[in-house]
Amino acid sequence: LPEPGTVEFKDVTFGYPGAEAPVLSNISFTAKPGQTTAIIGSTGAGKTTLLNLIPRLYDATEGEILIGGVPLKELGREAISQNISAVPQRPYLFSGTIESNLRFGAQDAEEEELWEALRIAQADGFVSEREGQLESKISQGGTNVSGGQRQRLCIARALAAKPKTYLFDDSFSALDVSTDAKLRAALVEPTKDAAVIIVAQRVSTITDADQILVLDHGEIVARGTHEELLESSETYQEIVTS
Ligand code: M5T
Numbered sequence: 001l002p003e004p005g006t007v008e009f010k011d012v013t014f015g016y017p018g019a020e021a022p023v024l025s026n027i028s029f030t031a032k033p034g035q036t037t038a039i040i041g042s043t044g045a046g047k048t049t050l051l052n053l054i055p056r057l058y059d060a061t062e063g064e065i066l067i068g069g070v071p072l073k074e075l076g077r078e079a080i081s082q083n084i085s086a087v088p089q090r091p092y093l094f095s096g097t098i099e100s101n102l103r104f105g106a107q108d109a110e111e112e113e114l115w116e117a118l119r120i121a122q123a124d125g126f127v128s129e130r131e132g133q134l135e136s137k138i139s140q141g142g143t144n145v146s147g148g149q150r151q152r153l154c155i156a157r158a159l160a161a162k163p164k165t166y167l168f169d170d171s172f173s174a175l176d177v178s179t180d181a182k183l184r185a186a187l188v189e190p191t192k193d194a195a196v197i198i199v200a201q202r203v204s205t206i207t208d209a210d211q212i213l214v215l216d217h218g219e220i221v222a223r224g225t226h227e228e229l230l231e232s233s234e235t236y237q238e239i240v241t242s
C-alpha cells in the first residue's frame with residue numbers, strides 16, 4: 001500500500017451537476033508524502049475544483065481518487081477530516097476566539113502547539129499584539145482581521161491539526177513576497193512527512209516544488225520540475241513571463 005497521506009488521482013473526470021462539459025478531464029497524478037506537488041494554470045482552469053475533490057466536496061464523475069491507497073469512498077468522512085487539512089481559496093474564520101478557530105481539527109492541542117502553528121504561519125506577531133491574544137474575538141467570517149491575517153490564521157489552523165495531507169489553495173497570494181518566502185521556508189520542517197499540494201498564482205511560490213502540474217482547461221498539459229517545464233512547456237513559459 002502507498003504511504004499514508006499519499007494522494008492518487010486515477011483518470012479523474014469531473015463535471016458540475018447540470019453542466020454540459022466536464023471541468024476536469026482525465027486527471028492522473030500521485031502526490032507523495034515528503035513532496036510538494038504544485039498546481040498552476042490560468043483562472044478557471046479547474047485548480048480549486050481539483051483540490052475540492054480530495055476532501056469530497058464533490059465526487060469524481062469518472063475515475064478514482066485514493067488516499068494512502070484507499071478509495072475516498074471507503075475512507076469515511078471522519079478519516080478524511082482527520083487526515084487532510086485544506087486551506088481554501090477564500091479562507092474562513094468562525095465567530096469566536098482566535099483559539100477556538102485554531103482548535104477546529106486540533107481540539108486536544110496544547111496552547112504551546114497553537115503558538116508554534118502561529119509562528120510557522122507568520123501570524124504570532126499580530127496575534128500577540130491583539131488584546132486578549134488567543135482569546136481575542138473574531139467576528140463571523142473573520143471580518144475584523146485583514147485578508148492576509150485571515151489567510152495566515154487558516155494556515156495556522158491547518159498546521160495545528162498535524163494532518164498527513166495539506167491542501168493550500170492559493171494560500172500565499174494575499175501575502176507580500178517576503179512573508180510568502182518566510183512562511184514557505186518555515187513550512188518545510190513541519191510538513192516534511194506530509195503530502196503537500198499547493199495551488200499557486202505566483203511561480204516564485206512553487207519553483208522548488210518536487211512536481212508541478214500545469215492545468216489548462218481542465219487538463220494536465222505538462223508536468224515536471226520548474227527547470228524541466230521551462231524547457232518543455234510553452235504554457236508554463238507563458239505563465240512564467242506573464
Ligand atoms: C473551473 C466552474 C468555473 C470554471 C470551472 C468552484 C466552481 C467552479 N465552476 C462551477 O461551475 N461551479 C463551482 O462551484 O468550474 O473553476 P475553478 O476550479 O474555480 O478554477 P480555478 O481555481 O483554476 O480558477 P482561479 O480563478 O481560482 O484561478 O469554469 O466557472
Ligand code: MG
Nearest residue numbers: 047048049089
Ligand atoms: Mg481557484
